[in-house]
Amino acid sequence: MRKDSRLSRMLHVLIHMDQLDAPATSEKIATMLNTNPVVVRRTMAGLRDKGYVTSVKGHGGGWSLAVALSDITLLDIHNALGESSVFTIGLSDEHTSCPIEIAVNQAISDVLIEAEALLLERFRDVTLDKLAVGFADYPLNQQTSSGE
C-alpha cells in the first residue's frame, strides 16, 4: 500500500525554513526533496491556505514561515495537507443491507475511530519547535556541492 510522506517532508521543510532569512523558492525546496517545484507548490498551497506559510512572487520571492514553530503542531500540518484518512484499512460496501457486513464494518470502524482519535491527539501535542533541535549547519539554502 502506498505511503504518503508529505507530512514528514513538510515538517522537515518548515523547520529548515525557520532557519532561513530569505524566502525559500519552490525550486530550492524541490531539490531538497528530490522532487519538482510544481509538486512543492501543490503541497505547500494547503499550508498557505491555513496561514502557516506565505508565498511571494517575483524576484526574491518564495515561501516563508508565517507563524512561529512553537505555534504549529503536527496536527495542524496534518490537517492542512487534507488527507482523508490515516488508515490503509477500508470498509466494504457491496452488501450494505447485510447485517453481517454492517456488524463487521461497525466493529472495524469503532477501532479505527478510536485509534485515529489517539493519533490526532498525539499529533496535537507536538509543536514543531520541539523538533528543531541539533540542526547545526544543514540549512536549506546551503550549496551542497558534495551531495546528500
Next chain:
Amino acid sequence: MRKDSRLSRMLHVLIHMDQLDAPATSEKIATMLNTNPVVVRRTMAGLRDKGYVTSVKGHGGGWSLAVALSDITLLDIHNALGESSVFTIGLSDEHTSCPIEIAVNQAISDVLIEAEALLLERFRDVTLDKLAVGFADYPLNQQTSSGE
C-alpha cells in the same frame, strides 16, 4: 489514498461460511464480493496458511472454516492478510543524516507506533462470533434471483 477492504470482506465471508454446510467455492465467494475467483484464492491463501480455513480441490470442493468463529479474532485475520502497515502516513528518507529529518520521523513514528498498538489491541479483543448476529437468511449459497 487507496483503501484495502480485504479485512472487512474476509470477515464477512468467514461469518457467512460458518452458516454453510458445504464448502464455498472461490467462484461463489467471488460473486458475493463482486470480484473474481483468483483474487479470492489469493486472499484466502493467507488465511489457509494460518489454519483458519481449509481448501479442497475437485467435486464438492471449496473453502471451509477450520476453527470456530469464537477462536478467531479480528487481529488474527488482519495478520493473516499480511498487511505491512495500517497507516497511509509514511516517513521521508531523503536525508537520513539530517538531524531534523531524524527528529521529525521519530516524532511521527512514535505516534504511529502507539496508535497501531492500540488498534491491534482492540482487534485482538473482538472474536468473530460477536459479529455473527442477526444474520437471519442471508446465506452465501442462497440463489439471489432478485439481485442485491
Next chain:
DNA sequence: CATCACGAAACAATAAAAGTTTCATGAGTT
C-alpha cells in the same frame, strides 16, 4: 522591460493493487 517566481491547468509517467488468462493437479462422478 527583463527576469524571477508563484498560480493554474492540462497532460504524461509511475507504480501498486486488482483483475484476467492459462495450464497443471487433485478429487470426486459416472
Next chain:
DNA sequence: AACTCATGAAACTTTTATTGTTTCGTGATG
C-alpha cells in the same frame, strides 16, 4: 478410465491514485 469440478501457480493486463512534467499567465523586483 474418462469426465467434470475446483484449487494452485504463474504470467500477463487493466485500473487508478499519485506524482511528475509542460505550458502559459501574472505579479514583483531591479
